[in-house]
Amino acid sequence: MQVTPPGSPASVIFGTSVTAQEPGTAQGLHLIVSDIDAAHDELERLGADPGEIFHDAGGVFHHGGTDARVPGPDPQRNSYGSFLSFSDPDGNGWLLQEITTRLPGRVDPAATTFASTADLAAALRRAAAAHGEHEARTGAEDPDWPDWYADYLVREQAGQDLPQ
Known part of the structure; x- marks a missing residue:
């Protein structure tokens, strides 16, 4: 098997x-x-x-x-x-x-996956917190937040620098 x-x-x-x-x-x-x-x-x-x-x-x-x-x-x-x-x-x-966060280069960013709903939910919470900081820094609401979240999630999982 x-x-x-x-x-x-x-x-x-x-x-x-x-x-x-x-x-x-x-x-x-x-x-x-x-x-x-x-x-x-x-x-x-x-x-x-x-x-x-x-x-x-x-x-x-x-x-x-x-x-x-x-x-x-x-x-x-x-x-x-x-x-x-x-x-x-x-x-x-x-x-x-x-392993909650992979070391850089350990995950292929073209193949982002989550092992469970709980893992994805936790990643979304981290992205939401980081995005809130991003909006506070820019002083404006970000209408393209889905793109920002997606970029954050993929970069985090791949161990790459996170978006600011």
Whole structure:
């Protein structure tokens, strides 16, 4: 079975005869989520028994195993900074990493997507706040606000400089 997360150009394949690797021997498989708390709750609801959310004492990329794990999400909720782990039914070890804003160059601006309604709503809220600042700076109402919002959303997701 091949699974492609919504909006992702990457897929994960599950099944028999896909690899010569023994079940349960794959460790440190990473998946990206936009909300680590929601992912934890969903895994728990589905019976996956996830570990507690953690961050790394040394920065955004964790050490192997459980070295330097600090309980709780990244204190500043920095993108790339919060993780949780769980094992699948075969015993393979997975890590979820919360990414809310991609580093520059990590997203193709020609292929802007949102993983959920909540992600899009949060992006629209950020665009609305920034647009309010834009209108305050210009001293005028912006009749082309839809274009400004669209440009803001695409640039933010692609990690590009935001419109002023």
